[in-house]
Amino acid sequence: MILACQKIEKAFGGKSVLNNVNFLINEGEKAAVIGINGAGKTTLFKIITGEYEADHGEVIFQKGSTYGYLSQIIDVSSHRSIYEEMLDAKKDIIELEKKIRQLEKDISTLSGEALESAMESYSRFTDRFEKANGYAWKSEIIGVLKGLGFDESQFDTPIHTLSGGQKTRVALSRILLMHPDLILLDEPTNHLDMESIRWLETFLSNYRGAVLIVSHDRYFLDKVVDKVIEIERGNSQVFNGNYSAYAEKKKAQRDAQMKLYMNQQQEIHHQEEVITKLRSFNREKSIKRAESREKMLSKIELVDKPVTLNSKMRITLEPEVLSGNDVLTIEGLSKSFGDKALFRNLNVQIKRGEVVGLLGANGTGKTTLLKIINRQLRADSGKIRYGSKVSIGYYDQEQHVLDDSKTIFDEISDAYPKLTNTRIRNVLAAFLFTGEDVFQVIGTLSGGEKGRVSLAKLMLSNANFIILDEPTNHLDIQSREILEEAINNYEGTVFYVSHDRYFINQTATRILDLSPEGIVNYKGNYNYYLEQKEAGNVSADSDNITLAASADKSPAPSPEKAKEDWKRSREEAAKQRKRANDLKKTEKEISRLEAENDQLKNEMALPENATNVSKLMELNTKFEENESTLLELYDKWEELSE
Structure with missing residues (x-):
C-alpha cells in the first residue's frame, strides 16, 4: 500500500462535496479518479497533498514514500532555463556523481585504512548510482523533454517567458524525472499534442511507481489505468480495469439497480392499490388486512433510484436546410506567418454528411485552416468554394463569439429570441449551468466555462456545416458523451480539430492528417488512422493530395478484411x-x-x-x-x- 484514503469528508460553506471517500493505491498501481465537473476530484487531490484539510477521515502514506503532484494551475516564474530546471530535479543524482568522481581521484593518492574507507564509500555510492539509473540521467532529461514536446532549441528558454501550457509541460517533466513513489496528475493531457500524449501513455504504463490521475481523456485512461475510482454524489466506488471496463460495469450496475428500483416501485404501487381496495370494502376484517399490509410496506428497505444524469441532457442538432452534396472545396491553399510556412498548396474536399477530423502536431496550422475556412483569416493563395445553401456554425477556442457584458442566459436568449426559457435552461443544464448559474456575467467566467457557453450557443444554431476547434476542452466525460450523441445524429456536415481520441473514435467518418509535408486522408476513425499510419500506409506526397481522389490512391488496409469490416x-x-x-x-x-x-x-x-x-x-x-x-x-x- 502506497496511499490510503479512509472516510474522507469535505464541505465548503455548508455544502458537502465529499461524503465518504475510501480507496487504496498499491505500489506500482495505475488508477484514475473520475466524476462530473464539481464532483470533488481536485478537492480530493488537494486533501491528499495537504493543501486542504479534510473535515473528517484521514490520508495515510506509506512511511518514507515520496509523491509528485501536477495541479491544473501551474504558477512558475523561475528565471532558470527549462534544462536548468531539469538539472535541479536530478540534483541528488548529479551530486552523487560528483562524489563518485572525487572518490576516484582520491583513491589514487590514498593507502591503508583511508583507502579501505574510500573504497567502501565508492562501492556504496556506485551501487546507489546504478540503481538510480545514474549513467543515463542526461539522456533521460533529453528524452522526457522531447517526449513532452520540447525541441532541443528550446532547452535554454527561461521558464518565466513560457506560456501557461508550456509551464505545465515543464512541471510535468520535472515530476517524471524525480521518480517519486506516487505521481498525482490533475488533467495532465490538457496541454499536450497527440504525439506527446502517446509518449506519456507509454511512460506511465511502464513506470515502476504508482500513478493516480484525474482526467477526462477516456482514450488516455484506457491505455494507462487498471483501476477506476468514481466520485458520485460525494461517495466513492472502486472498479477494477480501465475506463472502458468501468463504463461497461457501471452501465450493467445502473441497469440492474434500475430494474430493482422499478420492480420495487411496481410492487409498492400494487400493494397501495390493494390497500385502498380493502379499505373501500369498509369491513372490520378488510380494514385489518389493509393495516397489516401497510405495516409490511412500511418495513420495506427502499431501493435508491440510480443516478441518471444524462436522462434529461439531450442535445439535437437540426440544420434548417440541407446543403448541396459538395459542402467545401479547397484548391491550392497556402498560408505563412513571416518566414514560417504553415502549409502550401492544400487541396481538400468535404461532402455533405461527413464528420471529418483534422489531426496534426502543434504548429502545423490546424486552427489557422479552420479560421481561413470561416473567413476570419485570409489565405496567402488558393481558392475556397462553399457548396449550395451552406450555412456555417463555428466554435472558436478563443470565444470571440461571446459578449462579455451579457449574462449566460441573455447571450443565448438574445441570439435565439424565439426559444422558450425552459428550452434555454435545458440546453445550458446539459453544459453544467443550472439554477442561478445561468445569470453569471460572461466576462467573469473561466476559459472553460466560456467554452461551454459557446458550445451551447452553437448547438442551438440551424447551421448545416459545423466547424469546431477543440470542442471537448474543459468538458467532463458526460458532456462529451452528450456532444458525441448530438454529432452522430446530426444530418449536416462537421469539420473539427480535436486531441480527444475517444471523441474522434466515436464521431469521425474520415481523418485528415496535416503536416508540413502535406495532408493525408484516412477513411475511418482514429483507431483506423493509427493502424494505417503505424503500418506505413501513407499516400501523400510533398505537393499534398486532392482528397476526392485520395480514396482511390490510399493503399488498402492490411489485412484486406479490415477494410471490408470498416466499410x-x-x-x-x-x-x-x-x-x-x-x-x-x-x-x-x-x-x-x-x-x-x-x-x-x-x-x-x-x-x-x-x-x-x-x-x-x-x-x-x-x-x-x-x-x-x-x-x-x-x-x-x-x-x-x-
Missing part, C-alpha cells in the same frame, strides 16, 4: 441513422394524424354537423382515410422499432 460498419451506421430519422418522422406523422382525428371527432359531434349529412359524410370519409393510414404507420413504426 460494412460505416454502411450499418448510415442505415441506423436513416432508421432513426425514419422512426422520428413516423412518430411525428402518427401524432399529427391522431390529433387531426381527435379534431374530426369533435367536429362530427357538433349539433350543426349532426344534421348536415353531406358534411358528416365528408368528415367521416377523412376520418376513415386517416385511420387506414394510421394502421399502416403503426405497422411501419413497429418494424422500425425492432
Whole structure:
C-alpha cells in the first residue's frame, strides 16, 4: 500500500462535496479518479497533498514514500532555463556523481585504512548510482523533454517567458524525472499534442511507481489505468480495469439497480392499490388486512433510484436546410506567418454528411485552416468554394463569439429570441449551468466555462456545416458523451480539430492528417488512422493530395478484411441513422394524424354537423382515410422499432 484514503469528508460553506471517500493505491498501481465537473476530484487531490484539510477521515502514506503532484494551475516564474530546471530535479543524482568522481581521484593518492574507507564509500555510492539509473540521467532529461514536446532549441528558454501550457509541460517533466513513489496528475493531457500524449501513455504504463490521475481523456485512461475510482454524489466506488471496463460495469450496475428500483416501485404501487381496495370494502376484517399490509410496506428497505444524469441532457442538432452534396472545396491553399510556412498548396474536399477530423502536431496550422475556412483569416493563395445553401456554425477556442457584458442566459436568449426559457435552461443544464448559474456575467467566467457557453450557443444554431476547434476542452466525460450523441445524429456536415481520441473514435467518418509535408486522408476513425499510419500506409506526397481522389490512391488496409469490416460498419451506421430519422418522422406523422382525428371527432359531434349529412359524410370519409393510414404507420413504426 502506497496511499490510503479512509472516510474522507469535505464541505465548503455548508455544502458537502465529499461524503465518504475510501480507496487504496498499491505500489506500482495505475488508477484514475473520475466524476462530473464539481464532483470533488481536485478537492480530493488537494486533501491528499495537504493543501486542504479534510473535515473528517484521514490520508495515510506509506512511511518514507515520496509523491509528485501536477495541479491544473501551474504558477512558475523561475528565471532558470527549462534544462536548468531539469538539472535541479536530478540534483541528488548529479551530486552523487560528483562524489563518485572525487572518490576516484582520491583513491589514487590514498593507502591503508583511508583507502579501505574510500573504497567502501565508492562501492556504496556506485551501487546507489546504478540503481538510480545514474549513467543515463542526461539522456533521460533529453528524452522526457522531447517526449513532452520540447525541441532541443528550446532547452535554454527561461521558464518565466513560457506560456501557461508550456509551464505545465515543464512541471510535468520535472515530476517524471524525480521518480517519486506516487505521481498525482490533475488533467495532465490538457496541454499536450497527440504525439506527446502517446509518449506519456507509454511512460506511465511502464513506470515502476504508482500513478493516480484525474482526467477526462477516456482514450488516455484506457491505455494507462487498471483501476477506476468514481466520485458520485460525494461517495466513492472502486472498479477494477480501465475506463472502458468501468463504463461497461457501471452501465450493467445502473441497469440492474434500475430494474430493482422499478420492480420495487411496481410492487409498492400494487400493494397501495390493494390497500385502498380493502379499505373501500369498509369491513372490520378488510380494514385489518389493509393495516397489516401497510405495516409490511412500511418495513420495506427502499431501493435508491440510480443516478441518471444524462436522462434529461439531450442535445439535437437540426440544420434548417440541407446543403448541396459538395459542402467545401479547397484548391491550392497556402498560408505563412513571416518566414514560417504553415502549409502550401492544400487541396481538400468535404461532402455533405461527413464528420471529418483534422489531426496534426502543434504548429502545423490546424486552427489557422479552420479560421481561413470561416473567413476570419485570409489565405496567402488558393481558392475556397462553399457548396449550395451552406450555412456555417463555428466554435472558436478563443470565444470571440461571446459578449462579455451579457449574462449566460441573455447571450443565448438574445441570439435565439424565439426559444422558450425552459428550452434555454435545458440546453445550458446539459453544459453544467443550472439554477442561478445561468445569470453569471460572461466576462467573469473561466476559459472553460466560456467554452461551454459557446458550445451551447452553437448547438442551438440551424447551421448545416459545423466547424469546431477543440470542442471537448474543459468538458467532463458526460458532456462529451452528450456532444458525441448530438454529432452522430446530426444530418449536416462537421469539420473539427480535436486531441480527444475517444471523441474522434466515436464521431469521425474520415481523418485528415496535416503536416508540413502535406495532408493525408484516412477513411475511418482514429483507431483506423493509427493502424494505417503505424503500418506505413501513407499516400501523400510533398505537393499534398486532392482528397476526392485520395480514396482511390490510399493503399488498402492490411489485412484486406479490415477494410471490408470498416466499410460494412460505416454502411450499418448510415442505415441506423436513416432508421432513426425514419422512426422520428413516423412518430411525428402518427401524432399529427391522431390529433387531426381527435379534431374530426369533435367536429362530427357538433349539433350543426349532426344534421348536415353531406358534411358528416365528408368528415367521416377523412376520418376513415386517416385511420387506414394510421394502421399502416403503426405497422411501419413497429418494424422500425425492432
